Amino acid sequence: MEIYYNVVRDADGLKAACAELAGVRSLGFDTETTELDPYKGDLRLLQISTGAKTQVIDLKPFRAKGDVRTLPELQPLRDLLSDDKVRKIAHNAKFDAKWVRYHLGCELGGVYDTYLASILISAGEGERRHGLADVVQFFLGRTLDKSEQVSDWAADDLSISQIEYAARDAAIMPEVLEKLEERIQADGLADVLRLENECVMPIAEMELNGFYIDQERWREQLAKVTKAQEKAGSELQDMLGAGIAQASLFGRPEINLDSQAQVTDALVNLGIPVPNTTRAWELQPLAEKYPVVAKLLEYRGVAKAMTSFGENILEFVEPKTGRIHADFRQIGAPTGRFSCSKPNLQQIPHEDVYRRCFRAENGRKLVIADYSQIELRILADFSQDRNFIDAFESGQDFHAATAAQVFGIAAADVTPDQRSFAKRLNFGVVYGIGASRFALMTGLSQTDAENTLRKYFATYPRMDEWLRMQAKNVLTERQTRTRSGRLAKFRFDEGDRSSVGAAQRYAKNMPIQGTSADILKRALRLLHDDIRGTSAKLVNIVHDEIVVECDAAESESTAAKLDSAMRRAGEDYVKSVPIKVDIHTSDEWTK
DNA sequence: GTGAAGGGCCAC
DNA sequence: AAACGTGGCCCTTCAC
Numbered sequence: 001m002e003i004y005y006n007v008v009r010d011a012d013g014l015k016a017a018c019a020e021l022a023g024v025r026s027l028g029f030d031t032e033t034t035e036l037d038p039y040k041g042d043l044r045l046l047q048i049s050t051g052a053k054t055q056v057i058d059l060k061p062f063r064a065k066g067d068v069r070t071l072p073e074l075q076p077l078r079d080l081l082s083d084d085k086v087r088k089i090a091h092n093a094k095f096d097a098k099w100v101r102y103h104l105g106c107e108l109g110g111v112y113d114t115y116l117a118s119i120l121i122s123a124g125e126g127e128r129r130h131g132l133a134d135v136v137q138f139f140l141g142r143t144l145d146k147s148e149q150v151s152d153w154a155a156d157d158l159s160i161s162q163i164e165y166a167a168r169d170a171a172i173m174p175e176v177l178e179k180l181e182e183r184i185q186a187d188g189l190a191d192v193l194r195l196e197n198e199c200v201m202p203i204a205e206m207e208l209n210g211f212y213i214d215q216e217r218w219r220e221q222l223a224k225v226t227k228a229q230e231k232a233g234s235e236l237q238d239m240l241g242a243g244i245a246q247a248s249l250f251g252r253p254e255i256n257l258d259s260q261a262q263v264t265d266a267l268v269n270l271g272i273p274v275p276n277t278t279r280a281w282e283l284q285p286l287a288e289k290y291p292v293v294a295k296l297l298e299y300r301g302v303a304k305a306m307t308s309f310g311e312n313i314l315e316f317v318e319p320k321t322g323r324i325h326a327d328f329r330q331i332g333a334p335t336g337r338f339s340c341s342k343p344n345l346q347q348i349p350h351e352d353v354y355r356r357c358f359r360a361e362n363g364r365k366l367v368i369a370d371y372s373q374i375e376l377r378i379l380a381d382f383s384q385d386r387n388f389i390d391a392f393e394s395g396q397d398f399h400a401a402t403a404a405q406v407f408g409i410a411a412a413d414v415t416p417d418q419r420s421f422a423k424r425l426n427f428g429v430v431y432g433i434g435a436s437r438f439a440l441m442t443g444l445s446q447t448d449a450e451n452t453l454r455k456y457f458a459t460y461p462r463m464d465e466w467l468r469m470q471a472k473n474v475l476t477e478r479q480t481r482t483r484s485g486r487l488a489k490f491r492f493d494e495g496d497r498s499s500v501g502a503a504q505r506y507a508k509n510m511p512i513q514g515t516s517a518d519i520l521k522r523a524l525r526l527l528h529d530d531i532r533g534t535s536a537k538l539v540n541i542v543h544d545e546i547v548v549e550c551d552a553a554e555s556e557s558t559a560a561k562l563d564s565a566m567r568r569a570g571e572d573y574v575k576s577v578p579i580k581v582d583i584h585t586s587d588e589w590t591k
Numbered sequence: 592g593t594g595a596a597g598g599g600c601c602a603c
Numbered sequence: 604a605a606a607c608g609t610g611g612c613c614c615t616t617c618a619c
Contacts (some may be wrong), residue, residue: 006615260598269608279599304600307613337603344611347602375603431607441607501606507609513603517609543603543609 005054005167009061009074009296017048017055018076023367024050028173029088029108031096032166038208039320041121042338044153045163047170050374054167059103069105077104084109084182089173091115091132093197097204101552109203113269114173116196116331117180118509120189122335123479123487134204136172139179144172180267190466192484192518196330202528203328210323211345211358215314218357222310229302233257239292240266257299299357309354313343328541335510336486337543346542358589362536364486365555365585369517369562370545371570372580378515380481381574383466387459392577395410399423405459406452425456429467430512431591432505467508474507483573515573516544523569530561542591546588555585 008017021027025564028049035041057077062068080098088108090096092115097108118130118139118515128134128528133144155162184193240255240263256262260278267274273292275282280297287294316324324343332339340346348354360366376398380388391401396411403422404411414422423443428438439449457464474480478490488510492503520541527538527546535551536558547564550558563583570579584591 066615256615261617262615277598300599304613308601308611312612329610332611335609337609339610340602341611344602347600347611349601370603428607431609433607434605436605437607498604498606505608513609517601545603 003054003164003167003171004052005056005171007163008055008057010439014057014073015076017057017269018080018172019520020053021048021050021055023079024086026087026089026112026174026177028054028170029090029093029096029101030170030173032162033099034152038098038102039318039325042154043099043165044160046100047166048080048391049167049170049173051171054171056163056167060156068103074104076533078106082106082109086110087112089114089174089177091135091169091173093200094207096181097201101201101204102208108202108204108231111197111200112177113200114176114180116186116190117193120193120196120486121180121183121187121332123187123489125489125491135176135180136310137175139183140172144168164166185197187487188485189487190485192336192482192486195484195518195521198525199330201287202524202538203330205528206326206541207590209537209539209549210318210321210325210541212323212361212548213313213317214318214357214359215322218314220355221357221587222306225302227309229299229306231298232295232302234435236295240270241297242270258303263296265305267296286311305349308347316343330521333513333517334481334488335514336484336521337513338517338520339542345540352588352590355590356588358540359587362550363552364549365552365558365587366539366589367548367550367555367559367562367585368545368584368589369430369559369565369566369581369583370542370547371516372582373578374516374519374570375512377570377574377577377579378475378512378519379430379463379466382511382515383463384576385460385462385466388463389577395578399426402456402459406455414499421452425452429456429463430509432467432471432508447542468509470511471504472502478509480511482511482518484515484518486514488514519569519573520544520546522572523566526565526569527562530565531558534558536561559583559585 006017008014028051030047032045033041039354042063043059046059048055048057060069062074064070064302066072068074081088081104087110089112091113093108093111093113097111100106100108114135115130118135122128128138133146136144137143145165148162151162184190236257237255249371255266264274264278270292272286272293280300283293283297288296316326318325324345326340326345327342329339336467348358373433377392380392387405391398394401399422400411400419402425403414403418406422406425407418424441435450435453440452441448442449443454470480474490479487481487490503490507492499494500520543523546524538524541533547535554537549538546539549540547546562548558548562563581566578566581
């Protein structure tokens with residue numbers, strides 16, 4: 001493909017290029033960088049394309065004149081990039097947005113992300129990849145050469161081949177958008193794509209902000225866990241070894257305590273009836289009778305703490321900021337939920353010993369907010385069940401209210417046991433639980449579990465109806481949606497009961513889990529706009545929770561903004577059930 | 592040596 | 604026989 005491009009290397013050239021681009025409403029956009037991490041490398045090229053002509057802006061000569069974050073002659077470029085009335089079509093725009101934000105000091109406005117669009121179109125059918133070359137191949141039927149992607153972008157003089165590669169990636173974007181838009185419109189995905197596009201910049205900012213971790217505190221905790229692991233490990237080794245015949249000159253063979261196979265063998269040698277798996281919930285009943293099983297569970301606990309939540313997390317601290325900048329995937333799950341890695345800040349244990357290590361920097365506060373029972377409220381709204389909605393509207397303890405209705409007693413008479421039952425029921429139905437699993441979970445007999453579920457669904461008949469309808473419709477329609485219009489398609493083998501069952505449970509859960517994700521994403525955008533220009537920074541999200549760090553003096557106004565953004569976002573998608581946000585301010589990421 | 596699969600377990 | 608949804612990370616085991 002012939003490519004028509006112009007390389008910009010000075011202020012006059014930039015001014016001319018920006019003047020030429022002024023008035024164009026939709027532009028292909030891409031960047032080339034010397035590293036993948038904006039804290040570690042330089043932004044080298046920005047490519048901005050009308051499709052017919054591509055401006056390739058080389059920042060290297062500008063960098064020689066001073067700090068490109070503030071250099072006045074780059075202002076026309078910043079104005080163009082931050083203008084949200086000018087659409088920037090980019091593939092995985094979060095990447096480019098982070099570099100623009102950190103290295104040019106402005107937001108990327110008007111994001112249209114072809115990567116997210118492609119994922120939305122595939123609707124959870126996981127067989128397709130979504131790299132730019134894959135998307136171009138699939139939607140345009142053309143092959144895109146990505147071999148220059150990993151070339152040396154720090155070189156003094158870039159090769160013609162590098163420049164052409166860079167220009168081509170931006171130039172192709174308007175065409176990709178056109179093809180994607182046909183499918184987006186046809187599949188009714190325009191609203192959810194807007195939601196996703198508007199969320200890109202808040203997430204880019206959050207990753208740049210990072211979450212402060214008190215390394216000293218973390219290491220103190222780690223030292224305690226290390227001691228506990230050594231102690232539990234050697235005790236467990238002795239207890240397990242007691243069943244093994246004294247073997248060789250070298251004493252008892254050492255058992256690898258992390259190997260299920262070896263541990264299971266050792267337990268069998270001790271005459272312990274080991275269940276099919278050695279998972280904690282299976283072993284728990286044996287722990288009372290057999291001290292060695294209790295010790296195994298204790299060891300597992302500390303070993304998990306050591307490996308998943310040990311020294312390795314500190315390796316992710318960025319030296320320039322002293323903070324952890326994790327990687328958030330915006331459509332991490334087909335339901336629309338985020339996933340998080342390197343490290344996963346969504347799975348830090350609840351215990352204060354871990355969470356208190358994540359804190360505000362000196363002179364600042366954390367404002368921590370989460371949606372109260374958002375998934376149950378969404379289910380209530382989808383099903384329009386009167387009893388269910390009433391329970392929320394009354395404002396009383398929801399699980400207690402369920403218990404009162406299921407057991408046919410007054411709310412005041414609900415025992416803690418009954419409330420706990422109701423709570424597990426409430427969460428179970430969101431996942432499409434069955435009687436046998438509920439029996440296993442609660443210790444009820446199969447019959448009692450069935451009766452309890454029957455009573456539960458009799459209490460909430462419209463909810464029962466809605467869940468059944470979801471399970472029924474998926475068989476013929478093979479798809480379902482969230483409130484934003486996010487689509488999930490299903491593949492299952494009609495002859496295979498387990499695959500049908502799995503699809504039916506997912507059809508019940510996906511609209512609920514996915515609408516919760518819709519709401520969080522909407523809230524992030526509203527918040528982003530409301531805190532612009534203040535000291536507040538988004539630092540973490542965990543499915544139904546948002547953590548913001550701000551100056552201590554601004555904590556009250558930040559809390560009000562966060563509360564308002566989350567509430568409005570909830571009310572955008574849930575109309576007939578009140579939205580409740582629990583919010584508090586703290587020095588640390590604790591309750 | 593490297594990578595995939597499976598078990599186990601952390602979060603919501 | 605079993606079946607409670609979504610992730611990521613660490614470990615062992617096993618194949619290449």
